[in-house]
Amino acid sequence: MVRDIPTMETYIGRSPQVFEDNLRRGTELVAPMVELFSQQDAHEIRLIASGSSYNACAAVRPFMEQVLSVRVDVLTPSRYLDEFERLERIASDSFEVFISQSGCSTNIIEAACAAREHGHVVIGLTGNVEADLRAHVDSIVEWGVGNETVDFVTLGVVTLMEFWALFALQTARERAVISDAEWACWMEQLACVPELHEAVQSAVHQLMDEHARTFLSPGPAFVCGAGAAYGTALEGALKWQETLKCPATPLEPEEYIHGPNMLLSPRSTVIFLDPVGYPGRTFDIYRATREVTDRAFLIAAYDNPDARDDHVIGVHAEVDPTVAPFFLLPAVQLFAARGMRELDCEECHPLFDRFERLVKCKTDDYDDVQKRKLEVAGYAAEGERRS
Numbered sequence: 001m002v003r004d005i006p007t008m009e010t011y012i013g014r015s016p017q018v019f020e021d022n023l024r025r026g027t028e029l030v031a032p033m034v035e036l037f038s039q040q041d042a043h044e045i046r047l048i049a050s051g052s053s054y055n056a057c058a059a060v061r062p063f064m065e066q067v068l069s070v071r072v073d074v075l076t077p078s079r080y081l082d083e084f085e086r087l088e089r090i091a092s093d094s095f096e097v098f099i100s101q102s103g104c105s106t107n108i109i110e111a112a113c114a115a116r117e118h119g120h121v122v123i124g125l126t127g128n129v130e131a132d133l134r135a136h137v138d139s140i141v142e143w144g145v146g147n148e149t150v151d152f153v154t155l156g157v158v159t160l161m162e163f164w165a166l167f168a169l170q171t172a173r174e175r176a177v178i179s180d181a182e183w184a185c186w187m188e189q190l191a192c193v194p195e196l197h198e199a200v201q202s203a204v205h206q207l208m209d210e211h212a213r214t215f216l217s218p219g220p221a222f223v224c225g226a227g228a229a230y231g232t233a234l235e236g237a238l239k240w241q242e243t244l245k246c247p248a249t250p251l252e253p254e255e256y257i258h259g260p261n262m263l264l265s266p267r268s269t270v271i272f273l274d275p276v277g278y279p280g281r282t283f284d285i286y287r288a289t290r291e292v293t294d295r296a297f298l299i300a301a302y303d304n305p306d307a308r309d310d311h312v313i314g315v316h317a318e319v320d321p322t323v324a325p326f327f328l329l330p331a332v333q334l335f336a337a338r339g340m341r342e343l344d345c346e347e348c349h350p351l352f353d354r355f356e357r358l359v360k361c362k363t364d365d366y367d368d369v370q371k372r373k374l375e376v377a378g379y380a381a382e383g384e385r386r387s
Contacts, residue, residue: 008243008337011148011155012201012330016194018155019162019326022144023190026166032141033097033163034170036123042095044071046087047164048080048111049099050361052153052235056160057099059231059329063161063322064168067186069177077111084114097123101145101156103131104363112136125163127156132363152242152340154333157235158197161326165190189319196317196327200299203313204334207297210310214269214295215339221248221269223332224256226282229273232325236271236332243340245348253285264292271332274300275324277317279307286312299331 022029037045045064047057057074064072073094080087087094096115100108103126113136116122124137127145134140143163145156169186172178178186208215221240225233233250240248251260253272264270270289274282279302289296296311301324303314313331317324340346 006149007341008150008152008154008333009341011150011153012333012337015155015158015330016197018144018146019158019197020191020194022159022162023166023187025144027170029144030163030167030170032139033123033125033167034174036121036139036141037095037167037171038174040093040095040121042093044073044091044094046073046075046080046091046094046096047099048075048077048096048108050076050105050107052157052238053099053101053160055231055235055238056157057164057231058234059157059228059325060161060164061231062228063165063320063325066320066322067165067168067172067178069172077105077107080111081114084118088118095123096120097125098133098137099125099160100131100133101127101148101153101160102362103128103133105133106361106363109133109136109363125160152239152337154330154337157333158326158329161329162190165326186320189323190326192317192319193323193326196315197330199315200313200327201330201334203315204331205338207311207313208335208338211297215335216342218244218246218339218343219267219269220246221271222256222260223248223250223271223273224253224282224285225250225273225275226253227275228322229275229325229328232273232328232332233271235329236273236335239333239336243336243346244343245345253282257285257288261289264289266293266295268293268295270296271335272296272298272300273328273332274298274302275321275328277302277319277321279304283307299328301328 049057054074054076061072061074098108098112109132112122122137124133124140125143126133126140127143129140129142143160145159148155169183173183223233223236230252237248237250240246249260272282272286286296286298298312300314301317303316307314
């Protein structure tokens with residue numbers, strides 16, 4: 001019997017368990033990438049990614065640098081190609097990884113081909129090792145996302161973040177950058193993520209129930225991520241645009257108050273993400289925003305009595321701020337996923353097909369790849385399910 005197709009919410013709900021499973025097999029999961037890194041005399045890491053994969057890398061970059069004490073650059077394929085000659089002069093010995101969950105992203109493949117033409121060691125990281133990217137890299141690694149069948153990826157984001165965190169920890173341990181005790185401390189913090197992720201999910205559903213009129217009338221939004229949460233803000237803004245079909249601007253809170261806040265009105269939607277363990281500057285900016293609009297919300301890695309109101313989700317988390325993005329993430333994912341479902345706005349404008357006929361961001365076999373993923377998982381394709 002064929003099952004109904006899973007949704008974004010399905011994969012958000014599965015994320016804590018997959019995260020826990022991957023944490024348990026972490027050493028095995030990242031071993032191929034750790035070995036590839038050990039083979040190069042690299043002094044920095046360069047991650048080339050696009051869309052949600054880029055945002056995941058941006059979100060985990062502070063963790064990687066904190067643990068590894070190595071510079072980590074996150075570049076879009078366009079920027080990588082535009083700055084190729086400068087990058088060659090500045091840091092020709094970087095460890096480069098080209099990342100695409102589908103393995104079908106045309107811009108990632110183009111960047112990988114350019115690197116290969118210039119004699120680079122080309123490594124691919126993907127959720128689908130059989131896709132087209134495989135033909136354009138020297139080595140390919142799978143990051144532990146499994147079979148995510150939804151185009152608007154969610155599970156892929158948190159598992160990619162987890163992969164790089166585990167890579168950083170294993171590499172730092174092997175290179176004696178951190179001690180065994182420090183490694184264990186970081187692992188304990190990551191072990192807290194599934195429970196905190198579930199707590200945020202539950203709180204978001206309650207928040208959306210209580211503020212249904214706001215979330216069922218989405219408009220342009222600001223998504224502001226402080227410090228380590230900026231990458232999560234990037235993903236929140238992307239998902240808001242993909243699913244709700246409304247503009248969204250990702251910003252650091254301090255950049256938000258240097259001009260963009262002048263657009264505020266009572267109709268404005270502003271989401272704040274605060275990874276530090278206490279209310280500070282971001283909370284003050286949130287509170288100032290609430291003086292103008294009731295459509296402002298704060299998701300924070302603290303549950304402080306002085307920072308509680310019915311627009312705040314605060315979770316008590318005794319973790320480093322670089323760990324907070326892992327459990328702040330489901331908030332922005334659920335705002336988008338549940339809103340799209342309840343508003344039934346997954347489909348783009350009818351004229352969007354004209355755009356896609358002229359410009360594509362995936363290889364020609366992408367639809368077949370997605371269909372095969374559904375078949376492997378035991379789901380009907382959309383047309384078959386409706387017939």
